[in-house]
Amino acid sequence: MTNNRTSKDSWDKESRVINKLPPLSTSVFLDVVESFQFKHVAWGSEGHLHSAELAVYLNCPVISLNSDLFLVNSDSPMPYCFIPLDSIFWEVKRLNVQCERCETLRKTCSVLSCKRFCLSNSPLKCLNPKLFPLLPLLLGNDYTKIVHVPRIDGVPRPQYPPEWSERLCEVDTRVNWLSQFNNDDLTKPLRAILSEVGKEQLVEMGNRMMKYVFVYIIDSLEPGQEMAQFLNLSPRLYRPRTRQWNMRDIYTDAFKSVLHCFCSCGNEEVSENVEPSGNSVNAGTVVDIMYKWPVSLVNKFRRSECATYALDALYVRGGVVLKVVCEDIDLPQSVNKVSEELRAMQYNVLLGLEDRLELIEAKCYGLIDHSVTEHTLLNGEFQPMRVSCRPYRLDQTEQSLEEFMSEHFGQTQLTDPFDRQLYWTISFWFRNSQIACNQCEKVSDSPVVLAFSAFAYVSKFTRINNRQISELIDHFQMICESAISCEEFRISLVHQLTELQLVAYELSLLRELVSGIMQSGKELRQTSETEKYSVWRMFGSCRLIYWLTICLEQIPSSDRIQYLTTKMIPELIGRRWNRTTQSTVQQAVIAFASLLKAIQTKDEQHSSSSPLLLCS
Known part of the structure; x- marks a missing residue:
């Protein structure tokens, strides 16, 4: 979003923006990798060492810049082969002969020149x-x-x-x-x-x-x-x-x-x-962090459905360095603060598992005095922050995953998984976001919430009705280009959208973590494609959500709902008014109204401070 700026925009605060990829970019990348059927795995601990194990077993070289790979020893009679990444010459050369695979595919065989690690040329010789x-x-x-x-x-x-x-x-x-x-x-x-x-x-x-x-x-x-x-x-x-x-x-x-x-x-x-x-x-x-873990949980990590930062925090001395994302570094509260409780819940669930296995002392070297260390940006510099942790044992026999989520994030009449995820994301974010609470008294008054939820449903239902992603991108881009430009870049909005992404992402990670433990001994269930993609597609165009929020701020608060349902949602879905478009608009408006009703009910009950039982 920050790279797509118009000539009218003023960027006098550009030096205060940490310009990095959004939190969900990794998920999008993995979805693309899977769509091309590339074989991949997320390592549970030190990835370079697992790579070496795989290379030794397959008798193939491992390519990396990680210096630890120089030190690996193997019991294998076949030589362990390491190729430093900086030894590769990135100039493709065609061979006069063909390898077996290229000959089968009837293609020209091309190679990149490289040098394997040789002890005789090494400082370790x-x-x-x-x-x-x-x-x-x-x-x-x-x-x-x-x-x-x-x-x-x-x-x-x-x-x-x-x-x-x-x-x-x-x-x-x-x-x-x-x-x-x-x-x-x-x-x-x-x-x-x-x-x-x-x-x-x-x-x-x-x-x-x-x-x-x-x-x-x-x-x-x-x-x-x-x-x-x-x-x-x-x-x-x-x-x-x-x-x-x-x-x-x-x-x-x-x-x-x-x-x-x-x-x-x-x-x-x-x-x-x-x-x-x-x-x-x-x-x-x-040595293996996942020693004695249920297979269902191990596979969650290997498929990147669970995050490895929880492993760094709990199992590595010195803690974890949280990812740098787009945020306003002049604010006293880091963007990662908004989702601190969600990360603490993941730590507590993993500690509960290790407590049941009686392996906390043997494995959890990052746990010191019932706390782990997170290194996060404060005033533009990384500083260590202590996060209190206590083991939380999941009830694998009496409690379902949905009951767990409802217990800790609030009961709702919404039944669709997408609706519930959106509801929990918005509710949790508003309760923990310093900027959002300072700007609005109620969740339903927040222009960011209204614009984000409206866009989420537009993105959901246009995709369900088989509208191509490329077509949606072009349409959203056109709306952004025609939007009213403001005189100053609104870093506070970017900060809030980053917070929302972090909350949505880490809620999904917590759900997968709990699911991996609860499935132990049961029939393994993989996350469906619809569930997997729904989270990051809520943020399909943060640039558009940014402009929609600015537009909503110019509308009187009492007229915003009507403006959304009668003008903004139809315009987002498209101007080709046919039966399919009309059906999509109706679906999006009905779902948006149901979500808004659930949020307003929560506002009326003053339950925004519901306890998170897993957090210390």
């Missing part, structure tokens, strides 16, 4: 590859902070290139320090690292470090196979059933040996599985 999984302990990553090893300071280069940053010099120093342990005895570097840990924390820290190491060691037989089956892929070449070596066993034995040595010096005993006495979960098995 001085290291034995078996030591690679230890680098995250020394350099730090999403899972762990840097381990303090004083003796590292004594192994710097005599002189660093002037263009190297301080961080790059530090990395090089630590790599050089680790290279002194290039023999096959892993106990020596582990002994040097663990010697800095106090004896009262030795076993716990040792198990935690072992878990971090296991993240970078790929089991070539199981994880990739599971993901390949989900994507309906199979390896092209014969895969041996045996491993070359078992890196996990090698590291487990090394950790055991070092911990036994340290603890025996202090007359302490270490259990055979190197686990703290109070924890019955094996450290190696909890």
